[in-house]
Amino acid sequence: MIDNKKKLGQFFTDPQIADFMAKLVTGSNTANVLDPAAGAGAFLKAVHKINDKIKLYSYEIDDKVIKEAKEKCSFEYELNHENYLYAGIDRKYDSIICNPPYNKFQGIKDRKELIEAFKKKYKIALSGYTNYCIYFLIKSLNELNDKGKCCYIIPYEFLNCGYGEIVKKYFLEQKYLKTIYKFDNTLKLFDDATTTSCILYFEKEEHRQINFINITDVEELKTGKFKNIISYNYKDLDHKEKWINYYKPNNEIHHYKNLVKLSKIGKVKRGIATGNNQYFLLNKEKIKKLNLSKEVCIPCVTKSPDVKTLKFTKDDFDKLYHANKNVYIFDGAKAATQEDRNYIKYGEEMKYNETYLTSHRCPWYAVEGKDSSPILISVFSRNKLKIIRNEAKVKNLTAFHSLFLNDKSLENLYFCYLITPIAQEILFLNKREYGEGLDKFEPNDLNNCYVFDVNIMSDHDKNEVLNIYDHLDDTKIEQLNDIFTKYIK
Ligand SMILES: C[S@@+](CC[C@H](N)C(=O)[O-])C[C@H]1O[C@@H](n2cnc3c(N)ncnc32)[C@H](O)[C@@H]1O
Structure with missing residues (x-):
């Protein structure tokens, strides 16, 4: 079961959510409903409870789940024991409701075939990184009767990430999407899955607006009273934007002044x-x-936990070394002694030269040629990015990204800016969310962020910041924040 859970994306829907979604797709004219990934039939049950005259159709590929569903189910529905994505479209539906499998692209063995088929059939050129759930959704949107309704619960990563752009473009051209109910990422909807969630609701007719609803309490689904609703006209939405930003009108970038894209003043790169x-x-x-x-x-x-101070100095490094922490990387390309060469030989005996990364590196035992970075930025965070001034000039693994500035003389000023709450508030407009309050920044998320243009500061303020830098500790951050905020807000 554990195997199938991962392979087939088996995370079953909570009855409260199933009831809410069933209500959305079940109207007085609904004669039939399809669930393309029915599992044990949570949605079919919920629809049947609302109207027992509705004809129910479903697809499911897992024998075990089908057997369980048949044993438990007290009503009739048509079950197609086959892969929904390859099933022909010989019928259209009044409503489609689904919690599809959420496999990441690496887990989709037939993704090349699917991408080709979708290009031909549905005129959408999906990226190779697309999550499995999107294939289900696109197919379903093409199987609706006129005025048909479609409701999917899926991770909301597509709102913000690269592969989502083409998906959002498709939605914007189609104009069927009516509402995105985004569950606040502090809510945990599926016991075993660390994922973000949103419910997408479509009606097959032309809409003028999309409603962006942020749900902070699952009770809102019961009452139907939503606290945070923002609507945007279709014409004002951009598929290239991170749609997560449409949920926070007060944080929009144009509320700040004197900003510049980070990619204009430097570059963020992945660690080693x-x-x-x-x-x-x-x-x-x-x-x-x-x-x-x-x-x-x-x-x-x-x-990341090895670094506990704002500035990482040679002393901090030595302390870690004496505490027997891992503070060196082996660079076999610089082997100078027989012992060094023996360690390379040992690696080969253990077949460490045959993993994906080592086998693509030449020679396999060399360290990636990356410079030490003046400023380090943590990849994962909870509400606050860890920014470190690397005074020890050591290299960094992928736990931190590296920030290289075009003008090295501005490193201390930009570092002082980046650790302030105002800088972080602006950086966080571009975050990705990983479920349960965990945030992640890819290098390009940061490159696309806005930062304060320190060049416009007065010499007096620059000197004040640099003085603070010389005696920096956590208690000085507020003072720095005041200096930068007067230019930005
Ligand atoms: C996330 S579960 C949802 C099950 C159910 N609808 C619910 O909400 O409780 C997804 C289901 O899709 C099934 N599944 C996976 N790939 C499928 C495919 N290609 N065609 C049809 N069903 C599939 C899995 O076995 C699993 O039961």
């Missing part, structure tokens, strides 16, 4: 990926035991 941390990371004891030379030990911050 070793391909096998167990082998490549070194601590004091391991270096001693293997008798490795200094040349192959490249100083590095390897995980």
